[in-house]
Amino acid sequence: MHDALGQIANAAERLGVDEQSVRDLRHRLSGMPLAYRAGYTTSAVQSALVRAAVAHDADCARRDCATCDGLRAGLTVALAGTRLMVDEELAEMFEAPVS
Numbered sequence: 001m002h003d004a005l006g007q008i009a010n011a012a013e014r015l016g017v018d019e020q021s022v023r024d025l026r027h028r029l030s031g032m033p034l035a036y037r038a039g040y041t042t043s044a045v046q047s048a049l050v051r052a053a054v055a056h057d058a059d060c061a062r063r064d065c066a067t068c069d070g071l072r073a074g075l076t077v078a079l080a081g082t083r084l085m086v087d088e089e090l091a092e093m094f095e096a097p098v099s
C-alpha cells in the first residue's frame, strides 16, 4: 500500500497535480459513505483514464510506447471491472421478483 501511495504521489508531483485539489477532494470523500466513496473514486479514475487514452491515441504514432502500454493495462482493468458490474446488475434485475 505504501509503495502504491509513493508511486502515485511521485507521478502526481511530476505531472503537477495541485495539492490543494487533493486535500479538497479528500475532504469531500471523507464525508461520503464508504461504499459510495469506492464507486465515486473508481468512476472518476476510469473517466480520466479514458480521456487520457483518447487524447494520447490521437497523438501517438509510436510502435512501442510505454504510455500506450500503461493505458492498455488501465483500460483492461476498467473494462473487466465494468463488464462484471454490468453483468451482475443485469443478473440481479432478471432474478429479482416482479412486483
Ligand SMILES: [Zn+2]
Binding pocket: 056, 060, 061, 062, 065, 066, 067, 068, 069
Ligand atoms: Zn502511445
